[in-house]
Amino acid sequence: MKTWSDFEISQRRIVSNIQIAPGAYILKFRRNFNFLAGQVIALGVNINIEPRYYSIASGENDELVSILYSEKIDGKLTPMLSLLKSGDTVIVSNPFGTFTQVAPKPVFIASGTGIAPFASMCLSGKAKGATVIHGAPYSEYFYFASYFSENLGKHYIQCCSRCMQGSQFVGRVTKFVKSWTDLDTNRQFYLCGSAEMVVETRDLLISRNVPFQNITAEIYF
Amino acid sequence: MTNHSQNKIPLYGKTLEELIAIAIQEKLPKFTGKQISEWLYHKHVDTIDKMTNLSKVARETLSAKYEVGLSEPVKVSESNDGTKKYLFENENGKFVEAAYIPESDRATLCVSSQVGCKMGCLFCMTGKQGFQGNLTANQILNQLRSIPEFEKVTNIVYMGMGEPFDNLQNVLQSTEVLTSDWGLGWSPRRITVSSIGIIPAMNEFIAKSQCHLAISLHNPFDDERKAIMPIQNVYPIADVISELRKANIRGQRRVSFEYIMFDGINDTPRHVKELAKLLSGLQCRVNLIRFHSIPNSPLQGTPDNKIIEFRDALTAKGVFTTIRASRGQDIQAACGLLSTKALLEKNKDNK
Structure with missing residues (x-):
């Protein structure tokens, strides 16, 4: 069980908490700490409910901290979180974690809300020459799509598992990686998402001769 | 040894405190909780029927909702x-x-x-x-x-x-x-x-x-x-x-x-x-x-x-x-x- 006792915590007033897709929200509060893109915070509604860890999705210099989360219907925290409005408060820990070192020309591979740390890295100007590969079931779940499209162009690849033919690659991230013709095994690969996606994608990259030392993974738990 | 039924609550794995709470909830004497723990963890019975120092009513009451809850390896x-x-x-x-x-x-x-x-x-x-x-x-x-x-x-x-x-x-x-x-x-x-x-x-x-x-x-x-x-x-x-x-x-x-x-x-x-x-x-x-x-x-x-x-x-x-x-x-x-x-x-x- 995650507890609050291991963290320095503060109460933050919510600036906005907006639903951006069915069951997906971005919560924002004013920044009272410095952080490195890729770090996480523990977030909760009060100290009696177990916190959950979320990667920060905003840039290091942004005035507001953004947290991307999806509501789990049977979850303890997110159904409460989704009801909060501007002016309500949340409890947050200081940022922590070391998923923060990014090599030049990184390849970011994410599923769902696992895109958050990569959005933060790009928004912080720390991911020059990045390629972003994002997996989601439907078009509306490609969070930060307009930002990535504008800034990365053809190096932003959407893998949509339940879309009909369109501008996206139709299929899961793993299907894309399996057939990716431009795969450069010398680049550094960063993965974030569910355990299944991370493990499967890492195995695929290794099978395509990417050294395991070139792969760094962040896991949800 | 029995296998799990779909809708009964397993007793095995409950703490003494939880077993006492179950006894109280089922309007059984509080000490029934302690008796159940002895049957489960000291005498190793695999069915509630075998908890013979519990009254017949107590065993029937428990069996309606609970089971010992052991399942053999497949x-x-x-x-x-x-x-x-x-x-x-x-x-x-x-x-x-x-x-x-x-x-x-x-x-x-x-x-x-x-x-x-x-x-x-x-x-x-x-x-x-x-x-x-x-x-x-x-x-x-x-x-x-x-x-x-x-x-x-x-x-x-x-x-x-x-x-x-x-x-x-x-x-x-x-x-x-x-x-x-x-x-x-x-x-x-x-x-x-x-x-x-x-x-x-x-x-x-x-x-x-x-x-x-x-x-x-x-x-x-x-x-x-x-x-x-x-x-x-x-x-x-x-x-x-x-x-x-x-x-x-x-x-x-x-x-x-x-x-x-x-x-x-x-x-x-x-x-x-x-x-x-x-x-x-x-x-x-x-x-x-x-x-x-x-x-x-x-x-x-x-x-x-x-x-x-x-x-x-x-x-x-x-x-x-x-x-x-x-x-x-x-x-x-x-x-x-x-x-x-x-x-x-x-x-x-x-x-």
Whole structure:
């Protein structure tokens, strides 16, 4: 069980908490700490409910901290979180974690809300020459799509598992990686998402001769 | 022994406090809770009907909603070295494995705490099946209670499928049942819980349990550990060890570090030096473990002679180091090999 006792915590007033897709929200509060893109915070509604860890999705210099989360219907925290409005408060820990070192020309591979740390890295100007590969079931779940499209162009690849033919690659991230013709095994690969996606994608990259030392993974738990 | 029914609540795995609460809720005398714990954990009955010092009305009342809740393994595989691997099916159709490892002077049971695992370690088969759910205290303890060797088991290690500290409440409940006088009455010194080092849960475990703690270390260098264990991004091993120093675990309670040996990856003199530096002054031991190769892995096991050299070098630096014997490799029961992925995929195909 995650507890609050291991963290320095503060109460933050919510600036906005907006639903951006069915069951997906971005919560924002004013920044009272410095952080490195890729770090996480523990977030909760009060100290009696177990916190959950979320990667920060905003840039290091942004005035507001953004947290991307999806509501789990049977979850303890997110159904409460989704009801909060501007002016309500949340409890947050200081940022922590070391998923923060990014090599030049990184390849970011994410599923769902696992895109958050990569959005933060790009928004912080720390991911020059990045390629972003994002997996989601439907078009509306490609969070930060307009930002990535504008800034990365053809190096932003959407893998949509339940879309009909369109501008996206139709299929899961793993299907894309399996057939990716431009795969450069010398680049550094960063993965974030569910355990299944991370493990499967890492195995695929290794099978395509990417050294395991070139792969760094962040896991949800 | 009975198998689970779909809608009855299992009593096995409940704490004394919970059993008393059940008795009160069912309008039975409060002492019925204590009687049930004796039947479950001292007299080892497998049905409520056999709890013969409970009134007939009490047994009927309980049986309407509850059951002892034991389920036999659905499969057993036996190794040439005597190790047995047991497969259990939970009531929700998910599978876990436990390994029974007999030795001349002891018999160890390696139990699972989750179906699958979220931690994604590069060298582990369990991680390759993703995460399908937490085990309840009942499902953890059933792995002990329902094997034929139940009474022969002398030691339990939580080193099977899953990360115990990602399911801490159920793990703590199971160790409470194991170690309480009203429960199975085991010494906590015969129980080891192994984790990759989730710091908040580790601190809670240290405070609430007296069982031994084992930490999966596998590489003392930050970048190198990140490449094989994603958890290093959240809880670096240096922070884990710093917390252990603060906890100051001494006396009979033991902290050990698991170190799987990967050829050319974590078995060099540079690693010996860094490991000794990292653990300096901490009362602990290091268990070196042979790597059992898994399909499509880029990792290879360190040869035995190099493992011995590594042990000797660490020992020379004052770190108490042992080499763990490999058991059950021929039935995929050895360290890091437990997995029910094939069954998971078969079930998916059948749907």
